[in-house]
Amino acid sequence: MNKLFLKSHYLPLLSICPKFLSTEKSFISSFPILYLSSVVTTSSSCSCLSHFPDSTMVSYGPSLHKGTKPSQSPVTQTAQLDDDDDFLDEESFTRVFDIAALRVPSKDCFTLESRLRGHLLNWPRIRNIARVTGDDIDPEVIELLECQNNGDSDAEEGNHVSLDRRIYGKGEGDGDVLSPVLYRDRLAKTFNSRGFVKFRNLAKISRPKRKKKKKEEENNEGSRHIRKNGFAVLEVLEDEEEGSVELKNLLGEEFKRNKWRGPTRLLLLDERYAGKGVEELPEAIKAVLAEYGKKSTTFTIELVKCHLTLFYDYWQMNEILEALLPEVMIVPSAFETVGHIAHLNLRDEHLPYKKLIAKVVLDKNKPKIQTVVNKTDSIHNEYRTMQLEVLAGNHSLVTTVVENGIRFQVDLATVYWNSRLATERQRLLSSFTRNDVVCDVFSGVGPIAISAAKIVKRVFANDLNPYAVEYLERNSVHNKLERKIEVFNMDGRRFIQALFNSDKARSITQVVMNLPNDAAEYLDAFRGIYRNRPKDGELKFPKIHVYGFSKAQDPEFEFHERITIALREVAVNVDMRRVRLVAPGKWMLCASFILPESVAFATTALIS
Template sequence: MGSDFPAKPKSTILVHSTSNMAVTKLFLRPHSLPLSTLPSILLLPKISSLPKKLTILSLCNFTTTTQPQISDPNLFLYGPSLHKGTNPTIPQSQLPITAFTKPSHRLQLQEENEEEEEDNLINAKNFSRVFDIAALRVPAKDCFALESRLRGHLLNWPRIHNIARVAGDEVEEELAELLTNPSREADDENALVSLNRRMYGKSEGDGECLSPVLYREKLAKTFDSRGYVKFRNLAKMSRPNQRKKRRDEEDEGSEGGEGKKRLRKGEFSVLEVVDDEEEEGEDLKGLLGDEFEGRKKWRGSTRLLLLDERCANGSVEDLPEAIKVAMKENTGKSMCPTLELVRCKLTLFYDYWQMNEILEALLPEGMIIPSAFETVGHIVHLNLRDEHLPYKKLIAKVVLDKHKPKIQTVVNKIDAIDNDYRTMQLEVLSGNHSLVTTVVENGLRFQVDLAKVYWNSRLATERQRLLNSFTRSDVVCDVFSGVGPIAMSAARIVKRVYANDLNPHAIEYLERNSVLNKLERKIKVFNMDGRRFINAMFASDKAKSITQVVMNLPNDAAEYLDAFRGILVDRSMDEEFTLPKIHVYGFSKAQDPEFDFHQRIRIALSEVAVDVETRRVRLVAPGKWMLCASFILPKSVAFAKPTLNM
């Protein structure tokens, strides 16, 4: 079992240097969680190696009150896990397509090489696991009733439906009736065989397949002579339904032989029935007594009810009482028992496993599994720790595989944001290299280029909160607007918005976004320094109308408040003025962040008596708060002698 596990690359990393980049290639070694290290209570004995009665008892205890005490939850062995099952050697063609997706077109040779290397980073085959499962084959019409009756005994694995279908489980009603009706066919075994052959399109003598037309004609003749009038669905029967046709085609195309099928995109599991009819017949005989001997198999449309994994290797006698009772009841009623215990193989592929399961198997033991990341449109933005950097491409590939198709690109932040435009230094680790994406927030669409402009989806709630305080009569000045998440959302509510940003790219996107959202008539856009913008706005005839000012540049916005000193000094004190409400954002690492931020505001305004409402927005780093302070611009500040020379 151990050798089935994918890589723990700790001791086996080779770094190949290509012309201008280093590629980390990971070689697989057995997973470092051998079963021998598990507490013996968790190692369920192979059922076949124990007396059957004893097995059932010990397994029952396991599920009820006496759950084993496990210090490490990873060691709990119930449910699907990469630490369980067997790794089949399966043909490449049957592997999920998504694990080997090749880009449709490539721009440059270098990019081509990178992508190939990216594709080869993970060998999806190592993540296939085959599990032995027992199932009840039940009549299709009864499957839902039986499912709810036996619920506690069915397979309860994430994303695996416990009512399963396999090829050939659909039989036309009329044919089923004919096949199972003892008064018509029971005595005539040959007739049954013959009919069966025709049902599957075989001619009488040579076993050759008939063409669909011949097959239909032959059936028509047969049923004509035997009461065609009763056969209402002949037309439908002669044209197999689309779903069945597709299934049959898949079966034909498969390389794995009968019963196996080629996986379609998005499929992450395959169920196959393992034939053991004789053995099962013997089992039923043991359970139901000698009467069972000689009974015929029930034929008709069926479904499989997947049984709890603890029933996997047992015989009928070992099944939980509820299942045995259902089987007994059913056998008592007719000569043909309709419930049948079958053995199955359930294969789970790379696409089945969760991101953290794959990463846990791939990364060195004890390493924190990166799980939190931010999404901006089609881009996942990681913030990897130093210890993750040697595995950054591998981590990114798993993140991409697990979030496709919504996510197309995975990037990592290289440096702290420390430039004027607050843009991030990003490294594309996986997927396509386009950093231009579209984000939908509060029902608005924003195009952004993460390489050139600032965007932070985490502020969506805060932006919404701020907007809730705006009304239809407001006129808003957004001093540091970026691509316009506040300005545009405000424009939907308020009378007018004046939006400004120093970054010309941000302004370009803001203009584009306002057109995209049909808000261009409500927003006027400026591209200048924040202080100059404040000055220009309040020096103009717009000054009187402005009711709200938003200053979202948390690093330094408080210091820009000095621009408000003396902003109305040229106006007469007697003029009617509604002074604007200012919302300014800032960071603080102080013990009392509110007090600290309030102090900064007072200093910038050179005014002590400022009545400020301060709120904590979010913790951006341990001990570092982002805050929002809101206050009405004091008259004493607006009409003060200006300290700035603009």
């Protein structure tokens, strides 16, 4: 018989996150009663929990909550004070990280990268291999420098002559210049246009040092450095050897060391190895260091300290917005793209920060996005156009959208366009055949009508907005489909009555009514459209695709009821599907059905 003995277990206090202690259902209550006595603390112990370090909550990898923030330049501070609402200080998002790196020969960098993959930095958009400035040289020169002839003086002298010919254009004892191109290049680097020898930094050495001016120059160089080098800069921290300072002042900033080590690369190590010595590194890295120490006598892998600076351009849009907006505010992360325009739907809480949000959206989506707008009010007008406010970028709202291989020119100030319905439009177009004749009652600028014209036999497109009709005709001409599209500018009911009372009604097989707000109410125009025609077998009844919104708990049932009320027909076989969730609790639906014969030949028609 086995006996079980319960032993009290004491949990370390600092291992409990303070957020669990502040919840309504305490973290302590989830433990058995046996352990309650082990986590009961005094008031002094609870005060320690409030100072729980935030760094433990930061995830692995680069973050704006980690690293060192450099000092802000006086010019930026002055500009920020002048315009606090609209000014975005990009320098405030610069972070400097201390990392360690291995200086390895360039020919072995890829092999060592694969070997030490689990111990490298592996940050997004940061390569694990970094190039060391000033270490590269022509491979042929490397062979001349590293060639050992085992006491063969003739071969060694020949190597020196060959090296002189490559550098100076002629060798010792040669009367003629062997390489005119190299000779002219050497002269151009040695003398200026007036014939004087160039010493670029000679005047700088003779000047007295001015600390204040030097600091201003460093700040200016830093701002130029950001624009020139993109989103990240790696700087190697190494002690300057004796004599290197004088040579650096004489030869310029390009001179890094007075001893050339050959072409090398830097393997950036994981951030947890920053500031550690060789003894504290993992065994895999120690094995590589020991292996190269035995194998190579001319070069040994060395551990160096580096500063990795990440600028504003490195961080993603959501990271910048999380740092700009208050903590309790939801970060806007999605927007609709219409050509080069980003369409935002900001909440009321975002409006005080709308300029900053638009600036970040514009910066992080260039060059695709050139204009950022926000919808200021819901759609109430007759033409269903949106009231937009330009927040950043170009103020032109005329753009070009490419959908299904067709180019549409759109002016968001005068017409309506929704890029989120592209998938639904593609699904609808896939149901058309080349023998169909389509009637688009609310066509807009023609996303369905023009796309359908490439598939079907004929398209009749209508819209009440004269600006939309103008762009519809223009887009049909640009896409060379004007011969297959007939354009109308009428009210929806009048268009249905006029078209189906003509001879064109016999050929219509598909009717699209994409006006979700009140398209279902226009279905009453189909009552009695064939009442003056004889009932013969050649008459076709079109298939109607009508879109609508519903906020009911059962949106399909509610939308079906609206269709039956408009048609005044009880039994209507409707194929219903949900298109997308427009807002919380508000669905956009598509109902497809064949026009009932009883509705088409009804004696009581719509009274216009």
